[in-house]
Amino acid sequence: MNQKLKILLINGPNLNLLGEREPSIYGKETLQKIIKIIKKKANQLNTKIFHFQSNAEHKLVEKIQESRKAGIQFIIINPGAFAHTSISMRDAFLAVRIPFFEIHISNIFSRENFRSHSWLSDISNGIISGFGSDGYIWALRTAVNILTKK
Numbered sequence: 001m002n003q004k005l006k007i008l009l010i011n012g013p014n015l016n017l018l019g020e021r022e023p024s025i026y027g028k029e030t031l032q033k034i035i036k037i038i039k040k041k042a043n044q045l046n047t048k049i050f051h052f053q054s055n056a057e058h059k060l061v062e063k064i065q066e067s068r069k070a071g072i073q074f075i076i077i078n079p080g081a082f083a084h085t086s087i088s089m090r091d092a093f094l095a096v097r098i099p100f101f102e103i104h105i106s107n108i109f110s111r112e113n114f115r116s117h118s119w120l121s122d123i124s125n126g127i128i129s130g131f132g133s134d135g136y137i138w139a140l141r142t143a144v145n146i147l148t149k150k
Contacts, residue, residue, distance in 0.1 A: 004048045005147050007140065008072045009038060011053040012060060012080035018105075025106050027132050034133045041137055045144045057086055064092040074143040075100035076136065083108070083118040090119045099146065101139040104129040 011031060014021060019030035035051050042049040050072070052063045060082065067075060075098055082089055083102065093100060102120045107130025121127050126142070128135040 004046050005074070005144060006048050006050070006070070006072050007042065007143055008063070008067055008070075008075045009035070009049055009051045009136070009140075010060060010063060010075060010077040010079075011051070012078060012082045013055040013057075014080055015078060016053055016055070027105065029133050034136055037133075038136050038140060041140060045140070047140070047144055049140070057082055057088060060086075061088050061092045064089065064096060064098075067098055068096045072098055073147055074098065076103060076139045076143060077101070077120070078103045078105065078136075079118075079120060083120055085119070087119055090123065093120065093123055099125045099143075101125055101143060102127045103135045103139050105132055105135065106130060 015031055018026055018034065019028055031053065038051075039049050050070075054060050054063075060079070064075065077100055079086065079089060079102065083104070102118060102124040104127075108118070118127075125146070128139055131138065
């Protein structure tokens with residue numbers, strides 16, 4: 001049997017409030033439900049998903065930095081508001097050189113102007129924005145496709 005792929009899923013600030021936080025923008029699914037669905041799909045794709053959520057920027061940076069030693073092959077990140085503010089997360093991604101997708105549940109380009117700029121987008125392998133929780137599944141499937149074609 002082939003060894004499982006290792007993908008890290010990171011969720012940033014306020015995503016722990018999914019399901020109750022502005023459901024008209026972010027939907028009614030909780031983060032726990034999304035993670036359960038992602039883990040089930042990952043298992044079907046012979047992939048191990050490691051999940052981490054924090055509201056603290058330094059903890060997210062540390063998790064990105066630890067990823068290389070942990071053998072993580074791809075990162076999927078919903079950085080939340082840190083997409084628009086965090087140079088330290090950008091630097092962490094540049095340092096570890098692990099491919100990653102940036103995802104957002106809402107369409108950040110159709111909201112307030114400050115949300116249309118991300119410090120991660122130009123160094124990411126792709127962006128999924130505005131497709132709700134389905135974006136997590138699309139990111140997972142695409143990451144697996146990229147890793148299995150290597």
